[in-house]
Amino acid sequence: MSPGSVQKVAVLGSTGSIGVSTLDVIARHPDRFRIEALTANTQVERLFEQCKQFRPAIAVMADESSARSLKLMLEESGLETTVSAGMDALCTTVSSDDINVVMAAIVGAAGLKPTLAAVKAGKRVLIANKEPLVMAGDIFIAEARRSGALLLPIDSEHNAVFQCLPSDFRTGNTPAGIRRVLLTCSGGPFRLRATSELSDVTPDEACAHPNWNMGRKISVDSATLMNKGLELIEACWLFGIEPDKVEIVIHPQSVIHSMVEYLDASVLAQLGNPDMRTPIAHALAWPERIDSGVASLNLFDVARLEFESPDVERFPCLRLASEAVLAGGTAPAILNAANEVAVQAFLDGDIRFTQIAEVIAAVMERCKPNDASDLETILSDDLRARDIAASMVQRPSALVRGGHQ
Ligand code: NAD
Ligand code: MG
Numbered sequence: 155m156s157p158g159s160v161q162k163v164a165v166l167g168s169t170g171s172i173g174v175s176t177l178d179v180i181a182r183h184p185d186r187f188r189i190e191a192l193t194a195n196t197q198v199e200r201l202f203e204q205c206k207q208f209r210p211a212i213a214v215m216a217d218e219s220s221a222r223s224l225k226l227m228l229e230e231s232g233l234e235t236t237v238s239a240g241m242d243a244l245c246t247t248v249s250s251d252d253i254n255v256v257m258a259a260i261v262g263a264a265g266l267k268p269t270l271a272a273v274k275a276g277k278r279v280l281i282a283n284k285e286p287l288v289m290a291g292d293i294f295i296a297e298a299r300r301s302g303a304l305l306l307p308i309d310s311e312h313n314a315v316f317q318c319l320p321s322d323f324r325t326g327n328t329p330a331g332i333r334r335v336l337l338t339c340s341g342g343p344f345r346l347r348a349t350s351e352l353s354d355v356t357p358d359e360a361c362a363h364p365n366w367n368m369g370r371k372i373s374v375d376s377a378t379l380m381n382k383g384l385e386l387i388e389a390c391w392l393f394g395i396e397p398d399k400v401e402i403v404i405h406p407q408s409v410i411h412s413m414v415e416y417l418d419a420s421v422l423a424q425l426g427n428p429d430m431r432t433p434i435a436h437a438l439a440w441p442e443r444i445d446s447g448v449a450s451l452n453l454f455d456v457a458r459l460e461f462e463s464p465d466v467e468r469f470p471c472l473r474l475a476s477e478a479v480l481a482g483g484t485a486p487a488i489l490n491a492a493n494e495v496a497v498q499a500f501l502d503g504d505i506r507f508t509q510i511a512e513v514i515a516a517v518m519e520r521c522k523p524n525d526a527s528d529l530e531t532i533l534s535d536d537l538r539a540r541d542i543a544a545s546m547v548q549r550p551s552a553l554v555r556g557g558h559q
Contacts, residue, residue, distance in 0.1 A: 160185070160186060160187065160188050161186060161187050161188070161254045161255050161278075161438075162187075162188050162190040162252055162253050162254050162255070163176075163180060163187050163188065163189055163190060163191075163253070163254070163255045163256075163257065163438075164190055164191035164192075164193070164247060164248050164253045164255070164256045164257070164272075165177065165189065165191070165192055165193065165256075165257045165259060166193050166244065166248065166256065166257060166258050166259055166260050166265060166268050166269065166272075166283070167193065167194065167195075167257075167258075167259035167260040167261065167265070167282075167283070168192040168193060168194060168201065168204055168257075168259070169194040169195075169197040169200040169201055169204070170194075170259055170260075170261060170369050171367065171368050171369045171430070172257070172259035172282040172308065172369075172430060172434070173194075173257070173259045175429075175430045175431050175434055176257045176259065176280075176434050176438075177189070177204060177207075177208065178431060178447060179431050179434050179435045179438060179444075179446055179447065180208075180438070181207075181208075182444075182445060182446075182447055183438075183444055183445075186438075186439070186444070187255075187438065189208035189209075189210045190210055190211050190212070190252055190253055191210050191211065191212045191213070191214065191247045191248070191250075191253065192204050192205060192208065192210045192212075192213050192214075193213065193214040193215070193216070193244055193247070193260075193268075194215055194216070194220075195215065195216045195217055195220070195260075195264075196215070196216075196217045196220045197220075198215070198220050198223045198224050198227070201213060201215065201224055202224055202227045202228065205224075205228060205233055205235045206231070206233065209233065209234075209235065210235055211235065211236065211252065212235065212236045212237075212238065212247055213228070213235050213236070213237050213238075214237070214238050214239065214240075214243045214244050214247050215237070215239050216239070216240065216241060216244065216264070217239070218239045218240060220239075221237050221238065221239035221240075222239075224237050225237040241267055241268070244267070244268040244271075245267055245268050245271035246271075247268075248268050248269075248271050248272040248275065248277065249271050249272065249274070249275035250275075253272075253275075253277060254277065254278060255277060255278045255279075255280065255438065256269075256272035256277045256278070256279050256280065257280045257282065257308075257434075258272065258279055258280060258281050258282055258283040258286075259282040259283055259308075260283050261283065261285075261369055261371050261372065262283075262285050262371060262494050263285050263286065263289060263490065263491065263494060263536060265283035265285065265286050266285070266286035266289060266290065266533075269281070269283055269286050269294075270286065270290070270293070270294065270297065270529075272303070273294055273297045273298050273301060273303045273305070274297050274300075274301055274303075275301065275303070276301035276302045276303045277303055277304075278303070278304045278306065279298075279303055279304070279305050279306070280306050280308050280434070280437045280438070281305055281306065281307055281308055281309070281312075281392075282308035282309065282430075284309055284384050284385065284388045285384065285490050285494070287387075287388050287391055287392070288384050288387045288388060288486045288487070288489075288490050289486060289487040289490055289532055289536065290487070290526065290529060290532050291387070291388070291390070291391030291486075292391070292526060292527070293526075293528075293529060293532075294391065295325075295326035295391055295394075298325070298326055299326060304324070305325040305326065305392070306325070306436075306437035306440055307325065307388075307392055307433070307437070308430070308433050308434060308437055309385060309388060309433070310411045310412075310428070310430065310432075310433050311337045311338060311339075311385055311389070311411055311412040312385070312388060312389060312392055312393075312412070313411070313424075313432075313433035313436060313437065314338075314410075314411035314412035314413075314423070314424035314433075315335055315337075315389065315392075315393060315412045315413075315414055315424075316392075317424045317436065318412070318413065318414040318422040318423065318424055319332075319393075319414060321441065325392045325393070326391070326392070326394060327394055328393070328394035328395060329393065329394070329414075331416050331417050331418075332395070332399070332414055332415065332416055332417070333399075333415045333416060333417050333419070334399045334400065334401055334414075334415045335389055335393060335395060335399060335400050335401070335412065335413070335414055335415075336401050336403050336412060336413040336414070336415060336421070337382065337385055337386065337389060337400055337401070337402050337403065337412050338403050338404075338405040338408070338410050338411060338412050338413070339379065339381075339382045339402055339403065339404050339405065339464065340363070340364060340365050340366070340376070340404075340405065340406055340407075340408045341379075341404045341405075341406050341462070341464075342363065342364075342376045342377040342378075342379060342381075343359060343360065343362055343363055343364055343376075343377050344359075344360075344377055345404070345406065349468050352468070352507055352508050353506045353507060353508040353509075354506070354507075355377075355507045357370070357374070357500060357501045357503070360373060360374050360377040360500070360507060361373040361374065361377075363376055363377075364406070364408075365407075365408035365428045366408065366428055366430075370501055371494070371497055371498075371501075374497045374500060374501065374510070375471075375493070375497065377507070378469060378471040378497075378507070378510050378511065379464065379469035379471050379472045380471035380472070380474075380475060380493050380497075380510075380514075382402055382464070382472055382475075383471055383472045383474065383475020383476065383478075383489075384475060384490065384493075386400050386402065386472075386475055386476065386479060387475060387478070387479045387486050390479060397476065397479045397480060402463075402464050402472065403461050403462075403463070404461065404462040404463065404464050405459065405460065405461050405462075406460055406462075407456060407458075407459055407460065408428040409425050409426070409427075409428070409451065409456050409459060410423045410424070410425050410459060411423075411424050411425065411426065411428075411433075412424065425451060426448065426451055427448055427449060427450075427451050429446075429448040431446040431447050431448050432446050432448050434446065435447075435448075469511075470511040470515070471493070471510070471511050471514065474489060474511065474514050474515055474518065475489060477518070478518065481523055482523070482526070483523040483524055483525050483526045484523040484524045484525075484526045484531060484532055484535040484536075485518070485523035486526075487526065487532045487535050487536050487539070488517060488518060488521045488523060488535055488536070488538075488539040489514060489518060489539075490536070491517075491535075491536040491537075491539035491540045491543065492513055492514040492517035492518065492521075492539050492540075492542070492543040493510070493514055494540070495513070495539075495540050495543035495544055495547060496509070496510040496513040496514055496543060496547060497510060499513070499547035499550075504547050504548075504550065505547050505550045505553075506550070509547075509550055509553055512553040513543055513546050513547060513550075513553065514543075516542075516546055516553060517539050517542050517543045517546070520542055521535065521538055521539050521542055523535065
């Protein structure tokens with residue numbers, strides 16, 4: 155990438171929360187970035203509006219019939235965006251020579267193949283979509299080394315850690331001189347909720363995050379604290395560290411986005427208002443800095459910063475994620491798959507909030523992990539875990555504390 159040239163960007167999942175924030179930042183810098191490709195699953199109307207605004211060369215929809223509708227709408231309005239459909243089209247699009255930067259913002263394991271394609275093609279890949287890294291971190295890091303892809307973290311905590319590391323640090327390496335990484339966690343919407351009430355919380359309550367406005371899956375993960383568990387695994391891969399070097403710190407204000415402690419006991423932190431446009435702007439322009447549209451942090455309004463240790467009894471997903479990373483191999487992929495099925499079942503009203511952890515624990519019990527050296531094994535264990543989890547959410551009364559039903 156030559157400095158000063160306009161960077162051509164593909165946004166995987168442009169209609170989602172991260173996708174929309176990415177377009178907001180890019181729209182502020184037409185001299186630096188051009189949207190070359192936009193993609194979505196089924197949200198035709200929103201993708202059509204984005205095509206009208208950004209005029210990408212290509213739009214891809216994972217869903218075939220949505221792609222047909224989008225094509226008709228674009229033709230009727232005289233726009234020249236080419237439309238294609240399906241997973242292979244997502245992978246080809248991000249690998250094209252016409253793309254310099256790929257924002258990976260699909261939710262869940264569905265983002266694995268296109269994100270990996272972007273990594274293999276040596277792009278600058280902005281990783282919001284944490285689940286693929288949880289499933290196949292080893293493969294992502296090895297492929298990035300091989301291709302020269304630059305992986306930059308978008309998750310606010312990992313972006314904060316990256317900003318606190320020496321400027322020559324590259325993701326996948328192990329930084330010198332660090333004692334531990336302190337990953338902050340808001341505690342989610344149920345931090346203060348009585349344990350006895352947790353089995354009755356609704357999907358809308360779970361999605362009403364106190365500090366961040368996000369898609370529904372990550373919102374539920376934030377409420378169960380599985381999000382922090384996934385982020386623990388993500389941190390191990392991105393920063394080349396062992397899980398015992400990562401400490402989770404509950405910090406309800408979400409002003410400190412994470413910290414790094416060095417061997418001399420210095421602790422560096424990155425602070426800012428909780429708005430994903432900050433890490434997005436950071437990673438888009440890195441190593442330069444650009445305006446993100448986010449307001450300055452007013453420390454007088456924040457007034458105080460609080461810290462607590464996490465309660466893994468009330469939020470067992472955090473413990474399950476720690477167990478998965480210690481077990482290694484395909485255990486994190488199994489954990490992730492079970493979680494995706496359980497969260498969807500909760501959002502659909504099929505299981506209770508507290509049964510999410512029960513489903514995951516039961517799947518991990520039944521589904522023993524394999525070595526995670528190749529993608530086929532990882533994907534087959536992902537499917538195996540999904541099948542078991544799906545059968546459990548169909549008869550939730552059989553779960554450990556099925557008396558809830
Ligand atoms: P979202 O649900 O708002 O958006 C998801 C996007 O992915 C949409 O554009 C959707 O069309 C697309 N998509 C969904 N399923 C797909 C499929 N099968 N094939 C192709 N595209 C598909 O989610 P989000 O909140 O923007 O989160 C996206 C990712 O970023 C997640 O992995 C999440 O953990 C991570 N993340 C989000 C935030 C946040 O603030 N929202 C913060 C940190 C990390
Ligand atoms: Mg995060």
